[in-house]
Amino acid sequence: xxxxxxxxxxxxxxxxRLGPEVHPSAPQRDREAESSSQDPMEKYQILDxxxxxxxxxxxVVEETKTKAKxxxxxxxxxxxxxxxxxxxxxxxxxKLQHAHISIYQELFITWNSEISSLFxxxxxxxxxxxxxxxIEKNRAAKTAMDSExxxxxxxxVLDALDYLHHLDVIHRNLKPSNIALVSNDHCxxxxxxxxxxxxxxxxxxxxxxxxxxxxxxMAPEALSFSFSQKSDIWSLGCIILDMASxxxxxxxxAMHLRKNIRSxxxxxxxxxxxxxxxxxxxxxxxxxxxxxxxxxxPAERVAVRDVIHLTFVRNNFRSSSIALVLHxxxxxxxxxxxxxxxxxxxxxxxxxxFSSRPEVQHRALKRLLRMTxxxxxxxxxxxxxxxxxTTMRQHQRMLDIxxxxxxxxxxxxxxxxxxxPAATVVNTSNITPVLLSVLQSYxxxxxxxxxxxxxxxxxxxxxxxxDELQRAGLFEDILQRLDSLPRNRDICIxxxxxxxxxxxxxxxxxxxxxxxxxxxxxxxxxxxxxxAEMAEAGCSVLWLLSLLGRIQEQECAEVAxxxxxxxxxxxxxxxxxxxxxxxxxxxxxxxxxxALQVVMPRESGGGLDLILETYQLHRDDPEVVESMxxxxxxxxxxxxxxxxxxxxxxxxxxxxxHGRFTSSLELVSYAASVLHRLEAATQSSFxxxx
Numbered sequence: 001x002x003x004x005x006x007x008x009x010x011x012x013x014x015x016x017r018l019g020p021e022v023h024p025s026a027p028q029r030d031r032e033a034e035s036s037s038q039d040p041m042e043k044y045q046i047l048d049x050x051x052x053x054x055x056x057x058x059x060v061v062e063e064t065k066t067k068a069k070x071x072x073x074x075x076x077x078x079x080x081x082x083x084x085x086x087x088x089x090x091x092x093x094x095k096l097q098h099a100h101i102s103i104y105q106e107l108f109i110t111w112n113s114e115i116s117s118l119f120x121x122x123x124x125x126x127x128x129x130x131x132x133x134x135i136e137k138n139r140a141a142k143t144a145m146d147s148e149x150x151x152x153x154x155x156x157v158l159d160a161l162d163y164l165h166h167l168d169v170i171h172r173n174l175k176p177s178n179i180a181l182v183s184n185d186h187c188x189x190x191x192x193x194x195x196x197x198x199x200x201x202x203x204x205x206x207x208x209x210x211x212x213x214x215x216x217x218m219a220p221e222a223l224s225f226s227f228s229q230k231s232d233i234w235s236l237g238c239i240i241l242d243m244a245s246x247x248x249x250x251x252x253x254a255m256h257l258r259k260n261i262r263s264x265x266x267x268x269x270x271x272x273x274x275x276x277x278x279x280x281x282x283x284x285x286x287x288x289x290x291x292x293x294x295x296x297x298p299a300e301r302v303a304v305r306d307v308i309h310l311t312f313v314r315n316n317f318r319s320s321s322i323a324l325v326l327h328x329x330x331x332x333x334x335x336x337x338x339x340x341x342x343x344x345x346x347x348x349x350x351x352x353x354f355s356s357r358p359e360v361q362h363r364a365l366k367r368l369l370r371m372t373x374x375x376x377x378x379x380x381x382x383x384x385x386x387x388x389x390t391t392m393r394q395h396q397r398m399l400d401i402x403x404x405x406x407x408x409x410x411x412x413x414x415x416x417x418x419x420x421p422a423a424t425v426v427n428t429s430n431i432t433p434v435l436l437s438v439l440q441s442y443x444x445x446x447x448x449x450x451x452x453x454x455x456x457x458x459x460x461x462x463x464x465x466x467d468e469l470q471r472a473g474l475f476e477d478i479l480q481r482l483d484s485l486p487r488n489r490d491i492c493i494x495x496x497x498x499x500x501x502x503x504x505x506x507x508x509x510x511x512x513x514x515x516x517x518x519x520x521x522x523x524x525x526x527x528x529x530x531x532a533e534m535a536e537a538g539c540s541v542l543w544l545l546s547l548l549g550r551i552q553e554q555e556c557a558e559v560a561x562x563x564x565x566x567x568x569x570x571x572x573x574x575x576x577x578x579x580x581x582x583x584x585x586x587x588x589x590x591x592x593x594x595a596l597q598v599v600m601p602r603e604s605g606g607g608l609d610l611i612l613e614t615y616q617l618h619r620d621d622p623e624v625v626e627s628m629x630x631x632x633x634x635x636x637x638x639x640x641x642x643x644x645x646x647x648x649x650x651x652x653x654x655x656x657x658h659g660r661f662t663s664s665l666e667l668v669s670y671a672a673s674v675l676h677r678l679e680a681a682t683q684s685s686f687x688x689x690x
Contacts, residue, residue, distance in 0.1 A: 041110055059072045066436065075120045101160045104124060127181060142248070157236065158311075159356060175239065234293065244275055284315075361394075365388075376412070431455070436474075466502055466505045475499070521538050577614060578627045581630065584598055592638055646681055
């Protein structure tokens with residue numbers, strides 16, 4: 001686009017992200033400063049240009065890192081002052097939290113040097129369909145809306161609008177195309193606007209001439225740039241009218257009707273009579289409701305709670321979402337506590353009935369955490385996993401909810417795999433995107449990050465989502481965490497464990513991010529030199545990196561020394577020994593420098609001394625002995641090192657192993673290979689000496 005990042009808003013680069021406030025460490029600030037001149041649009045690839053809206057151009061984009069689809073509204077601003085004023089007004093919308101409101105993912109300002117224009121960019125969720133598509137499909141087929149579907153959707157819209165108006169937030173731009181369909185039974189209000197943008201008279205005039213539909217949803221007073229909660233009620237009335245009349249009015253007739261009712265109430269009366277004559281479902285309710293919503297004088301117009309009462313109380317409309325609004329009015333907190341003080345099924349029911357109330361969800365999750373394993377139905381309560389994932393999706397902005405839900409997920413999946421390591425994690429395809437979204441939304445919450453890494457390790461260890469995790473940039477994310485100072489022990493351990501799970505199962509397409517992995521792992525192990533868990537996780541990663549050829553020749557000797565030091569410090573940890581010895585074997589196979597590092601004598605004892613010590617401690621563990629023999633076989637393959645092996649007194653040990661583990665063909669093969677090379681070297685030395 002030829003754009004660069006604009007420095008506005010109190011003389012700082014403006015780029016606001018979804019999620020809690022982040023206070024980066026000094027190294028992070030340095031890295032951010034280096035990239036501050038980058039255009040925020042560079043992280044998105046434009047897939048499609050949609051029809052321009054009333055305020056600006058809508059782009060369908062894909063995040064290059066996560067491959068997630070988004071929609072960006074680009075609003076051209078008159079000057080820097082207008083851009084910053086709109087940005088200030090939109091900032092509070094980032095903190096909204098509701099299951100039926102699509103929150104802005106990111107806000108930023110860019111300067112397009114090609115056309116010398118300033119743009120405010122609003123990044124939103126992308127959903128392919130909206131109410132507008134449903135209305136047009138029914139209109140084309142000349143069929144009335146399904147009554148049950150319409151009631152459920154209207155309940156969700158009213159629930160969301162009640163939430164906004166309770167916070168004194170006005171949507172300002174409510175119309176069918178701004179009610180997105182997440183699924184067939186779940187909708188979200190989107191594209192909330194600001195007073196600064198909606199009162200741009202010049203832009204509104206141009207858009208109105210280009211597309212007469214743009215203003216047809218707006219209340220009469222909004223045409224004079226006066227917005228209130230009652231303006232949203234008028235727009236919602238127009239939406240209901242359009243949905244109720246789509247079986248007998250075409251697109252143009254519906255647009256003229258919306259405009260005419262501003263000044264001619266009789267035009268509305270005529271359509272309501274037609275609804276009754278054609279037996280449109282719920283026509284009687286619409287006849288009593290719409291005249292109250294579409295009053296020209298906003299003072300005479302009903303409020304959102306009145307609409308709820310008229311439809312879902314007096315006329316018995318049904319919607320699972322509207323139960324929230326009704327409960328808000330009549331059910332006190334102690335009743336909710338009583339409902340939660342029961343079994344799992346009762347708790348799930350409360351969570352479903354109060355799905356949009358984060359405080360209820362949080363209390364329900366805390367109640368589940370207090371339950372015993374038997375009460376929760378562990379292991380593998382599939383319903384619990386689904387409830388947790390749904391709650392995490394709906395309340396992505398609530399840190400306490402994410403912490404409780406991740407803790408429950410970890411307990412659930414951990415218990416199941418502890419009981420049956422060969423079991424398969426349920427709903428992996430649903431779990432992965434939720435966890436990645438949490439990772440992106442809370443980059444600085446260390447406690448949550450540790451749990452998400454643990455859960456992703458479980459998922460990756462199943463080998464079911466490793467490619468998806470790799471495409472989401474998880475390698476880069478882990479390495480960045482390992483590189484962040486000061487280093488957090490738990491994040492490093494779980495980051496290394498996740499890295500190991502990814503390396504073990506993923507088909508590595510892009511190996512470039514792994515080039516700095518060996519050095520970072522070495523730095524982490526040096527930061528925690530006496531931490532056995534850290535050494536175990538680090539040795540596992542170094543082994544896989546050596547197998548993948550990601551350790552450069554100049555790094556081999558240093559990595560070999562690191563593995564030997566870990567073996568020396570933690571001879572009691574079987575997993576560490578296996579991975580360290582196999583990592584050394586892999587390095588010795590490709591690097592004579594690494595092989596020399598193993599056999600080189602040193603004050604603290606060389607690698608061959610460590611092998612002798614390991615054998616004395618673990619002589620009855622075939623797996624450990626096999627890992628040692630594999631390393632000896634790789635060392636013996638280097639002619640220059642055979643003499644060192646022969647002088648070290650290792651031959652009797654190998655002979656003993658060869659005779660003791662006859663049932664392990666691979667182990668016997670390694671031992672036989674070493675013995676054969678040592679005998680040949682001894683014979684050659686004897687003949688040369690003679």
